[in-house]
Structures are given as structure tokens and as C-alpha cells.
Amino acid sequence: MSTRFDPLPSTQPTADHIRDNILENPGFGRYFTDHMAHVRWTLDNGWHGHEVRPYGPLTLDPAAAVLHYGQEIFEGVKAYRHADGSVWTFRPEKNAERFRRSARRLALPELSDDDFIGSLKALLAQDHAWVPTPSSDADECSLYLRPFMIASEKFLGVRPSHEVDYYVIASPAAAYFKGGIEPVSIWLSTNYNRAAPGGTGFAKCGGNYAASLAAQKEAEAHGCGQVAFLDATENKWVEELGGMNLFFVFKDGRIVTPKLTGTILEGVTRDSVLTLAKDEGLTPEERHISIDEWRDGAASGEITEIFACGTAAVITPVGELVGENERIRLTAGGDNDIAKRLRTKLLDLQYGRSEDSRSWLTRLI
């Protein structure tokens, strides 16, 4: 039984020709659809007031807890249009489960699978025309869905909010990196860490991103688009990028990703890559990998590919790691063949071009 979301259709939806224009070149995160899903939570009444209402500014009290103490979490999910016009999403129950994990860490209320997936379906029922249609197999357009939850109670005091609002907004998207699968340069952060033991590294919360921006600025000053973070205790173990997980491909067919120890965000793409890599005859390993192993493996040719992965950018090869006094490039490989193969496998599944034998897809429309 799924919860009913009351539709409150916009009286001023975007005109068809304007929307079509946007869908031709949506970029990423620049345009938003006509509606948003909303559910309210209060300590006394739990979750209630499920609705899909016109997209627009929120009215928040200036004393709302989220504005002061950052009690907030979010998710990132994509909706893909298949060749027959139907619209699907990828492993949303993993996002729903992670959203509850994040909620527990941030002392926010937990949302059921039914409400989480129901909110995506209800929003798409109104805004399905905003899901772009791929023009070819190489066209990675989608509708990016952003569920998030904020502490909206008016009070200045440090305790979990007694009033919370959950929303889903949606934004049509082209490929995340303009360069497609061009390898990216990554900055090795030595001045900053992203997450510490006992902290919020495994939760998808705005605070982690706020804390990563100073490192991101450093990266940009050095010509890099992303930051690689090391562990906060020894500054030795590779964790992940600001918003993507990392994989290392070895000459002998091992494919290694840093083990989840509470300081790394458990990506749905990461989990899917671990599964698909096995199908490809590779040997996945989840273990610690040190920055020295990266340096040495890159120099010796043991490591043949490095790539980052996440819902937004799918799989993106890492061309070089730039540090204060070094540039680490791979001496072997360079064709990123495995990254490309895994990427194609993932996209073929998501766009319905291959058989969904693991039932990873959920139909939205």
C-alpha cells in the first residue's frame, strides 16, 4: 500500500516550448521542474500532509534550526527515460535505506521506503514531461531527483528539531562533466579532511559538503576539479572524493575500493560497480589502500586505471593526482578500458538497453 500524495497542480506551469528549449541543453542543476513533493513531520503527529505542490521558495522562520545548526540530509537519484517512453529509476531502495542511515546520524526522523519511493513516483506523475529523451546511446540525459530533509522548528537551542520537512525537487540534467569520459585531475588534500571516526562521513549531509568547500577552492586554484581526501587519523589511507567513491584497477585483474569504515559514503554506484566487476571477470576487493600504494602502483605500472563513481557523473577516469609538490600519473594503461566497459554496462542497464536480471530498476511512470 503506498501513501497518497495529494496533487496540487501548478496554475502557471512552464510553457511546452520553453521546457523543450531547456531540455535541449539543461546543463546540471540549473533548471527545476514545476512541482515538488513535500511531507511534514512533527514530534506529536509523525509524518503527514503528503502532497505534490508547485515548485517555489520555502517560507522558513529565520530561527529555523537548519539555518543555525545544519540539521539536514539529502539524496541524489536519477530518472531515466527508456526507448518506449517509460521512466525508471535505479535501486531507489538503496537510497531510501541510506537516507534512513543519514537520518539516524543527524537525529532526524526516518522515512519509510514507501514514502521515499512514493514521493519520487508522485512527483514524476506531475512532471514526467521534464524527463529528457536521449537522442542516442551516448546521450546521458536524465531527470536528477534531489530528496532532502530539513529541521524547520523555530528555536535557538541545541537539540533535535521537533518539526521537520521533507521535499523532493527535480532538475533536468545532461552529462555531469562536460568532457564526458575525459580523465579528470584530482587535488590531494593535505590541509583538510572530509570525515573523522565517529563523525558524519557515512551520512549524506550538507555539513560534509560545507566542510569540503575550502579544499575544493584549493583544488581549483591548482587546476583540479575534485578533491581526494585521506583518513583523518593517519593522513595515510585514501578515502574518497568530495562526492564520489574511488576504484583502483590492477594489472592482474583486481579492482580495489577503500573499505567502508564509517568515514566513507556508501555509494549506490560503488556497490553496483563491485557487483558488475565480478560479471566482467575482475576480482573486487574492499580494503584499505594507502596514498603510498597509489604512488608506487602508478609508478610501477601495477595500477592500470583509477576511476571515480557516483550517480551524478556515473564513472569518470582519474587522469592525475596533484599534490603540493607532486603529480602522480599512471605509467601503464591510459586507455581506461575497464572504466569504459563498466560505465557502458551501468548505463545500458539504467537506460533499459540490457536485461535487468537483478531487478535494479523501479518504474516511476
Ligand SMILES: *Cc1c(COP(=O)(O)O)cnc(C)c1O
Ligand atoms: C553521494 C555521494 C557519493 C556517491 O554515491 P552514489 O549513491 O553512488 O551517488 C560518494 N561520496 C559522497 C561523499 C557522496 O555524497
